[in-house]
Amino acid sequence: MDSLSTANVEFCLDMFKELSNNTVGDNIFFSPLSLLYALSMILLGARGNTAEQMEKVLHFNHVAELLQPEFKDSAECSQTGRVHSALGALFRQINQPDSTSTLSAANRLYGTQAIAFHQGKSVIVDMMYQTGTFKLAIIQEPQMQVLELPYAGDKLSMIILLPAGSAALEQIEKQLNVKMFYTWTSSSNMVERDVEVHLPRFRLEINYELNSLLKSLGMTDVFNQIKADLSGISSAKGLYLSKVLHKSYVDVNEEGTVAAAATGDNLVVKRLPIRTQFMANHPFLFFIKHTGTNTILFCGKLASP
Incomplete structure (x- = not known):
C-alpha cells in the first residue's frame, strides 16, 4: 500500500500548507486519513471532470495502477473503486481486532x-x-x-x-x-x-469548513450546482456537495x-x-x-x- 500511503502524505501536506496560509499564527489539527476516506465515498459517485479534479486533489490519479493485484481484481473494477477498496483494507489493518488502539495514541510523560x-x-x-x-x-x-x-x-x-x-x-x-x-x-x-x-x-479541538480550501486545491466542480457531476450517486439533476465539515480533537x-x-x-x-x-x-x-x-x-x- 505504499502508493496509497504516499497519497495520504501528499494530501496531508497540501491540506496543512493551505490551512497554515489561511490561519497564520493559529493552531492546526486535522485528520488527513479521515478526510481522504470521506471524500473518496463522494468520488465513487463522481464522473467526468468532477471525478478528475477530485482524483488529482486526493492524489488518487496515479494510485490505482500501482495497487497490489488483489485490489486490481476487485469486484469494483473502476480505478476509483479499487482505491476505495484499498482504503477500506487500510482502515481494517489499522483497526485490527487485537489492536490496543482505535485511531488513537497514548503514552505517559512523568513530571x-x-x-x-x-x-x-x-x-x-x-x-x-x-x-x-x-x-x-x-x-x-x-x-x-x-x-x-x-x-x-x-x-x-x-x-x-x-x-x-x-x-x-x-x-x-x-x-x-x-x-x-x-x-x-x-x-x-x-x-x-x-x-x-x-x-x-x-x-x-478544531472545527473546519473546508469548501474554500478544497476549491483552492483544485476541487471546484463538485461544489457547483451546475457543473457537479455526481451521476454515479443519483440521476437527479442539481446534485452537488454543499459543505465539507471536519472536526478533530x-x-x-x-x-x-x-x-x-x-x-x-x-x-x-x-x-x-x-x-x-x-x-x-x-x-x-x-x-x-x-x-x-x-x-x-x-x-x-x-x-x-
Missing part, C-alpha cells in the same frame, strides 16, 4: 514544570518531561530536531518537528514537502538516542496523547548515561502515524498551547 512557551510572548504553560530511548534526528538545514515517540505497542507514533538554533517554524513549513518529510524522518537520520523530552500539555497530558478516542499502553524504555535534550518550549509541527503502513492519521501545528 511537570511551568515554562515560557514561544520566546517573545508571555505565555506560561505546564511542561511534562520524560527520559528514555527514542528515535531522534538532528537536521542542519533548516535547523531542527525530529523526535519519534512510540505509542500503543509501537503500532502508532508521534513525530515532532521542532525548530532548533536560530531556525523559525516558518522555515520548516516552507521546505516541507513529501520528499523532505521522508528524508527528515528516514531511518538514516532517525537514530536511537537517550533523550530528555520536555513537552507541553495541550488540548486542541487531541489531548496531550500526563495520562497520554489521545487523538479521537481511546487510550493505549504505557511506554517502557531503557536509560543510558548520555542524554540529548528535546525542549519543545516553542511552536512545533506534529504527526501521529500508523507505523505499519506509514499512514498519517493526524497532523497538527502547536503555535500556542
Whole structure:
C-alpha cells in the first residue's frame, strides 16, 4: 500500500500548507486519513471532470495502477473503486481486532514544570518531561530536531518537528514537502538516542469548513450546482456537495496523547548515561502515524498551547 500511503502524505501536506496560509499564527489539527476516506465515498459517485479534479486533489490519479493485484481484481473494477477498496483494507489493518488502539495514541510523560512557551510572548504553560530511548534526528538545514515517540505497542507514533538554533517554524513549513518529510524522518537520520523530552500539555479541538480550501486545491466542480457531476450517486439533476465539515480533537497530558478516542499502553524504555535534550518550549509541527503502513492519521501545528 505504499502508493496509497504516499497519497495520504501528499494530501496531508497540501491540506496543512493551505490551512497554515489561511490561519497564520493559529493552531492546526486535522485528520488527513479521515478526510481522504470521506471524500473518496463522494468520488465513487463522481464522473467526468468532477471525478478528475477530485482524483488529482486526493492524489488518487496515479494510485490505482500501482495497487497490489488483489485490489486490481476487485469486484469494483473502476480505478476509483479499487482505491476505495484499498482504503477500506487500510482502515481494517489499522483497526485490527487485537489492536490496543482505535485511531488513537497514548503514552505517559512523568513530571511537570511551568515554562515560557514561544520566546517573545508571555505565555506560561505546564511542561511534562520524560527520559528514555527514542528515535531522534538532528537536521542542519533548516535547523531542527525530529523526535519519534512510540505509542500503543509501537503500532502508532508521534513525530515532532521542532525548530532548533536560530531556525523559525516558518522555515520548516516552507521546505516541507513529501520528499523532505521522508528524508527528515528516514531511518538514516532517525537514530536511537537517550533523550530528555520536555513537552507541553495541550488540548486542541478544531472545527473546519473546508469548501474554500478544497476549491483552492483544485476541487471546484463538485461544489457547483451546475457543473457537479455526481451521476454515479443519483440521476437527479442539481446534485452537488454543499459543505465539507471536519472536526478533530487531541489531548496531550500526563495520562497520554489521545487523538479521537481511546487510550493505549504505557511506554517502557531503557536509560543510558548520555542524554540529548528535546525542549519543545516553542511552536512545533506534529504527526501521529500508523507505523505499519506509514499512514498519517493526524497532523497538527502547536503555535500556542
